[in-house]
Amino acid sequence: MKVAGVARTAIRRKVAHRAELFVLVLASLVPLFMMVIWMGIAKDAALEGFTPARFAAYFALVFLVGEIVSSTAAEEVESDIHSGDIGSFLLKPFNIAFYYFLGEMASAMVRVIPIFFLVAGVFLFSEAGKYLHLSYLMPALLGVILGFAINYLLYFIGGLAAFWSDQASAFDLVLTYMLTLFGGVLAPLTLYPGWMQSVLEWSPFPYIINFPIRIIMGELTNEQLVNGLLFQVVLVAALSLLANFIWAKGVKRYSVFG
Amino acid sequence: MKTLSAVKALLTARLQANMKDRVPVFVSLLNTALLGLSVYVVIEIFFGNVETIGGWNKQQSIVLYGAFILIRSFVQMVVLPNCEAASKLIISKSIDTYLSKPVDVQTILAFGQLRLWHIFGVLLGLGLMLGGSHAQGQLTLQTLGAFLVFMVLACALVYSVWFSIASLAFWTKKTGNISHLLFMFLTTGRFPSGAYPEWIQVVIMTVVPVFFIMEVPAQSAMGMTTGRSLAGAVLATLAFLLLSRLLWHWGVKKYLREGA
Amino acid sequence: MDYISVKNLSKTYLIKERSEGPLGWLTSLVSPKSSEKTAVDDISFTVKQGEVVGFLGPNGAGKTTTLKILSGLLYPTAGQISVLGYQPQLRSKEFLKSISLIMGQRQQLIWDLPAMETFRLNQKIFEISDEQFKQTYGYLDELLKVSKLAKAPVRTLSLGEKMKCELVASLLHDPKVLFLDEPTIGLDVGVQRIVRSFIRDYGRERNVSVLLTSHYMQDIEALCERVVVVSDGKISFDDTLESLRKRMSDHRIITVELSESVMASALGRYGLVRSADGFVHELLVPAAEVVGVCSQVLAEQPVIDISIGDPPIEEALLKLFMASQADAGQKVKGAPGEYVA
Numbered sequence: 001m002k003v004a005g006v007a008r009t010a011i012r013r014k015v016a017h018r019a020e021l022f023v024l025v026l027a028s029l030v031p032l033f034m035m036v037i038w039m040g041i042a043k044d045a046a047l048e049g050f051t052p053a054r055f056a057a058y059f060a061l062v063f064l065v066g067e068i069v070s071s072t073a074a075e076e077v078e079s080d081i082h083s084g085d086i087g088s089f090l091l092k093p094f095n096i097a098f099y100y101f102l103g104e105m106a107s108a109m110v111r112v113i114p115i116f117f118l119v120a121g122v123f124l125f126s127e128a129g130k131y132l133h134l135s136y137l138m139p140a141l142l143g144v145i146l147g148f149a150i151n152y153l154l155y156f157i158g159g160l161a162a163f164w165s166d167q168a169s170a171f172d173l174v175l176t177y178m179l180t181l182f183g184g185v186l187a188p189l190t191l192y193p194g195w196m197q198s199v200l201e202w203s204p205f206p207y208i209i210n211f212p213i214r215i216i217m218g219e220l221t222n223e224q225l226v227n228g229l230l231f232q233v234v235l236v237a238a239l240s241l242l243a244n245f246i247w248a249k250g251v252k253r254y255s256v257f258g
Numbered sequence: 259m260k261t262l263s264a265v266k267a268l269l270t271a272r273l274q275a276n277m278k279d280r281v282p283v284f285v286s287l288l289n290t291a292l293l294g295l296s297v298y299v300v301i302e303i304f305f306g307n308v309e310t311i312g313g314w315n316k317q318q319s320i321v322l323y324g325a326f327i328l329i330r331s332f333v334q335m336v337v338l339p340n341c342e343a344a345s346k347l348i349i350s351k352s353i354d355t356y357l358s359k360p361v362d363v364q365t366i367l368a369f370g371q372l373r374l375w376h377i378f379g380v381l382l383g384l385g386l387m388l389g390g391s392h393a394q395g396q397l398t399l400q401t402l403g404a405f406l407v408f409m410v411l412a413c414a415l416v417y418s419v420w421f422s423i424a425s426l427a428f429w430t431k432k433t434g435n436i437s438h439l440l441f442m443f444l445t446t447g448r449f450p451s452g453a454y455p456e457w458i459q460v461v462i463m464t465v466v467p468v469f470f471i472m473e474v475p476a477q478s479a480m481g482m483t484t485g486r487s488l489a490g491a492v493l494a495t496l497a498f499l500l501l502s503r504l505l506w507h508w509g510v511k512k513y514l515r516e517g518a
Numbered sequence: 519m520d521y522i523s524v525k526n527l528s529k530t531y532l533i534k535e536r537s538e539g540p541l542g543w544l545t546s547l548v549s550p551k552s553s554e555k556t557a558v559d560d561i562s563f564t565v566k567q568g569e570v571v572g573f574l575g576p577n578g579a580g581k582t583t584t585l586k587i588l589s590g591l592l593y594p595t596a597g598q599i600s601v602l603g604y605q606p607q608l609r610s611k612e613f614l615k616s617i618s619l620i621m622g623q624r625q626q627l628i629w630d631l632p633a634m635e636t637f638r639l640n641q642k643i644f645e646i647s648d649e650q651f652k653q654t655y656g657y658l659d660e661l662l663k664v665s666k667l668a669k670a671p672v673r674t675l676s677l678g679e680k681m682k683c684e685l686v687a688s689l690l691h692d693p694k695v696l697f698l699d700e701p702t703i704g705l706d707v708g709v710q711r712i713v714r715s716f717i718r719d720y721g722r723e724r725n726v727s728v729l730l731t732s733h734y735m736q737d738i739e740a741l742c743e744r745v746v747v748v749s750d751g752k753i754s755f756d757d758t759l760e761s762l763r764k765r766m767s768d769h770r771i772i773t774v775e776l777s778e779s780v781m782a783s784a785l786g787r788y789g790l791v792r793s794a795d796g797f798v799h800e801l802l803v804p805a806a807e808v809v810g811v812c813s814q815v816l817a818e819q820p821v822i823d824i825s826i827g828d829p830p831i832e833e834a835l836l837k838l839f840m841a842s843q844a845d846a847g848q849k850v851k852g853a854p855g856e857y858v859a
Contacts, residue, residue: 033446037311037453045308170285177292187303196302264642268628271635275671355626358589358619360611361643370628514607516531517583517592 031066034186035059047191053127058188060128061213064119065144066185068108069151069208073100074172077159082166086254097156097243104152133218139225143212146232151179151208153239160243163250184210190219204239207232261362265369276374286375290382293331297323297386300448312452318480319450321390325476326448328383328409329416333444335376336369337417341424341437343371348427348509357510364506368421391479401481408478411491412471416444418498419466425502428509440466447472470494521695521727522565522588527597528751529558529583557583559751560597567694570721570728572742572759574835580751581731585697588729589619601695615644618693622703625680626687627672633683634668637690644691651690658686661716678709685716696721698730702737714740735830747835762835770808772801774815775823788815797822802829 038059039052077100080086086096123129158175161168180186182205189197189210200206211228214220220228276282297320305316314322344367347353356363387405391397423440427433447468451459462468470491477483534552558580565571573581586592588599590606590613599606604613627636641651659665662682667675675683681701689696698717702710718741721728732738738745738759745762747755755762772789775798785791788811789803803811808826815821 029442030445033454033458036455036458037449040453040455041304041308041311047307165281167281167285170288173285173289174292177296181296181299186300191303191307193302193306196299260642260645264639267638267642268635271628271631271638275631350624352624352626354586354591354619354621354624357591358614358617359640359643360614366643514591515593517586 028063028066028070030180031059031062031185034062038187050188050191054131055188056122056126057128057131057217058213060119060122061216062185062209064112064115065147065209065212067115068112068144069148070108071104071152071155072107073104073152074155074159074175075169076100076103077156078162078168078172081159081162081168081250081254097153097240097247100156101149101152104148108148131217133216136215136218136225139229140212140216143215143229143232146229146236147208147212149236150204150232150239153236153243154204157239157243157246160246160250163253178205179208182206183208184213204235207235261365264361264366268366268370269372272370272372273374276372282373282375286378289376290331290378293327293379293382297327312450312454314450314452317390317394318476321387321479322450322473322476323448324383324386324390325412325472325479326383326444327386328380329412329447329471330444331376331379331383332413333416333420333441335373335380336371337420338437339371339373340368341420342434343367344421344424345427345433345437348425348513349431349433353513357514363510364421364503368417387476387479391481394480396479396481398481401479404478404481404483405475407488408475408483408491411495412475415467415491415495415498416471418495418502422498422502422505425505425509428512443468444471467494467498519567520564521567521569521602522563522729523598523600524564524584524588525562525598527558527561527584527587527599528556528595529580529587529592530595531555531557556751558587558594558748561748561751561753562597563746563753563756565727565729567727568721568725569744570718570730570742572738572745573729573731573748574738574745575731575748579748581748582699584748585619585699585729585731589617589697590614591619615691616693617695617697618688618691619697620684620688620699620701622681622698622700622705625672625684627680627683629672631671632669633664633672633675633687636672636683636687637668640687640690646691650692654690654692655686658689661719662686662712678705678712681705681709681713685713689720692724694726696726696728696730698728698732700732701730702732702734710734710736717741735835768805769802769829770805771827771829772803772808772812772815773823773825773827774799774801774819774821777820777822780819785815785819 035056035058038050038055041047042050042052042055077086123132154175155172158171159168161171182189182200182203184206189200189206192200207228211232215225215228300323301316301320304311305319309315311319347356347367353363356366388397391401391405420437420440423433423436426436443462443466446454446458446462451462451469451473454462459469463470474483474487474491477487531554532552533555557578561580561584563571573584575581583592587594588601588606590609593607601613602616604610604616606613627633628639637651637655640646641648646654662685664679664682664686667679667683668686672680672683685701696717701717702713705713714737717728717730720726721741728741730737730741742759745755745757745759746753771792774785777797779796780799785794785799785801789801789807792800792802794800801811801815812824812826816824
């Protein structure tokens with residue numbers, strides 16, 4: 001099986017680099033800092049429906065889901081394009097976006113294992129556990145997978161900018177900012193000003209981290225759940241089409257200008 | 259001083275080089291716009307729900323966020339490019355070409371690089387701090403003077419911390435990762451130390467002195483500094499300056515002994 | 519006058535041994551194991567003013583280590599060294615101002631600025647007056663033609679162009695002793711020739727001492743009158759290039775091309791078979807027997823073509839390298855009988 005073979009090498013590569021991946025994990029502790037800040041706030045001032053334990057649950061999940069979906073696709077695509085290594089991919093009978101996708105999946109798996117145990121510990125040994133609704137596990141997992149795909153596609157498209165400019169990393173900078181600000185990393189989106197929430201509903205950012213977390217925390221009505229998942233599917237389809245389109249344009253440009 | 263005149267020559271050349279390229283100007287403007295957006299969003303989220311964070315009200319928090327942006331941009335403008343270049347030189351052993359010259363190599367390496375256009379971020383941070391101070395009626399000559407002193411100390415401090423890390427390249431190749439980690443720790447300075455549990459407060463006052471790098475300068479802009487904070491800032495800065503100097507010295511010694 | 523003098527120089531590295539796995543990591547943390555590796559083993563030599571000496575040896579023989587010790591970039595473990603009367607390991611400013619180390623694989627040029635900026639930087643670092651800078655730069659520019667290259671950012675230059683600028687940057691302070699580590703590595707043949715003739719002219723006109731390592735025999739043949747061969751940290755030869763050549767001059771190489779493929783062993787009785795490539799064979803034969811062997815081969819083998827030549831100097835070197843390695847091996851094993859020449 002071609003896919004299995006490529007995936008296996010991808011995982012081996014990531015395991016070999018696990019020390020670096022671990023540092024990446026350490027460098028993404030922001031949700032944990034936000035967790036202690038919000039827990040402190042909730043202790044002093046009453047926030048509607050938010051207890052310290054609920055913040056603990058929310059940010060522990062942000063840490064976990066954020067790690068799962070986080071993507072270095074943009075950097076890898078950019079460096080492959082700039083170094084010209086992309087040329088060797090063009091010769092292989094394998095969908096390039098899928099190749100990077102498998103690499104990202106592998107890296108997510110390797111990174112997430114230690115975090116999973118950490119987060120599981122939080123839920124088992126603290127009050128946060130009661131905010132976890134395991135009956136929603138299956139739809140939540142589906143939400144995470146779709147969120148992973150959305151995030152990956154966004155960064156992949158960002159990385160493709162390298163076909164046109166050597167400053168393409170500016171694009172992933174924007175993406176990272178947007179995801180941090182509007183993805184629910186700094187605070188649960190329900191605490192955002194109302195008008196911001198209604199605008200963000202139509203952007204991809206809440207559907208990467210915040211949405212799957214709300215599913216497992218049982219905050220959504222069945223209708224909201226189904227609508228959200230449908231919107232995720234639409235996003236994945238639209239972004240895939242866009243990625244394919246830009247990729248084709250980029251390759252054309254690449255083969256013209258070298 | 260030939261080391262100083264060498265640094266001057268380097269910086270002049272670097273400035274000219276920065277002026278030639280236009281793309282980084284746009285990238286940095288974009289970056290600064292995003293930083294501005296982040297100030298707005300973060301302040302809106304928090305102060306839409308509470309009155310104070312860690313004892314700081316909305317206006318004070320904006321000044322602190324200004325300090326965060328200023329320092330962060332300073333790090334990107336001066337600190338990171340130099341420290342990355344220094345680590346790279348050490349790891350690739352190209353440091354040989356510098357060590358065979360009669361100069362203070364550390365000084366040359368500390369000031370040889372510059373990404374000028376992050377200056378927009380520095381200006382945004384400065385504007386937020388001084389504007390916030392003015393809005394609170396605190397912008398007097400006295401606070402301005404104190405602010406300048408604390409800001410210079412803060413910049414020297416953050417630079418020393420980073421160069422200490424860069425010098426670790428004499429021992430390990432993973433300095434890039436440690437630098438990554440440090441950059442993450444800087445983000446804790448967006449919020450006052452009072453917002454964190456005590457054990458984190460201890461860490462950001464000593465191991466990674468974010469407290470003296472951002473919070474104390476922000477206080478100084480609002481006339482809130484005391485003799486104790488000055489003593490603390492001076493002490494922290496001197497300690498880390500000494501550390502960065504010693505680490506470099508030991509590193510070079512080790513390199514000359516072992517050939518790394 | 520001796521510019522460089524080296525007496526009983528040794529350098530040993532400590533190599534930390536890492537064990538595998540987390541358990542091994544722990545044990546090496548508690549009781550670190552390390553072994554010693556001798557890179558330079560008790561070598562002595564001198565270099566006079568104006569002398570160009572080629573420093574040769576296989577990879578890992580200790581050439582670069584010696585060069586780095588002589589330029590003050592490594593502390594020696596034992597022995598006395600003196601360069602221009604200075605002790606390099608003290609790294610005094612005066613010492614650093616009077617030498618230059620040029621490494622083909624390491625660059626001092628600031629890669630994203632024009633090379634001229636590196637020149638100017640070095641002017642400040644070495645405290646060169648404007649007038650002297652102009653004069654020296656003019657001289658170097660005349661030989662290497664860099665004034666156009668020096669205006670473009672270094673990263674846009676080719677490898678050869680970079681090397682030319684590197685040479686200028688390294689010589690602006692008019693050093694008296696030059697250490698060159700593989701100065702022509704990776705360069706194309708044309709640039710190699712330019713660099714070579716530059717070093718030769720520069721050394722002669724400025725009467726400086728040059729110690730040069732290179733993998734390219736052409737460098738050594740073009741530049742050096744004297745050759746020092748190191749192998750396994752020891753000096754196995756130190757004499758003129760001529761005498762190195764003479765070592766081999768008592769042999770000739772006969773190259774024969776045959777019309778049909780012959781087993782190498784079939785030709786073995788005429789002389790030592792150096793190489794056999796199907797139809798073309800090379801035989802190493804003592805000079806005195808060349809005529810006899812030639813007629814014998816012509817008579818007995820299906821010869822299409824035959825030619826006689828001198829063995830290349832690499833051959834002599836290889837022999838030297840091999841000899842000293844065999845020596846070392848014998849010392850360890852203490853069984854001379856194991857080695858058949």
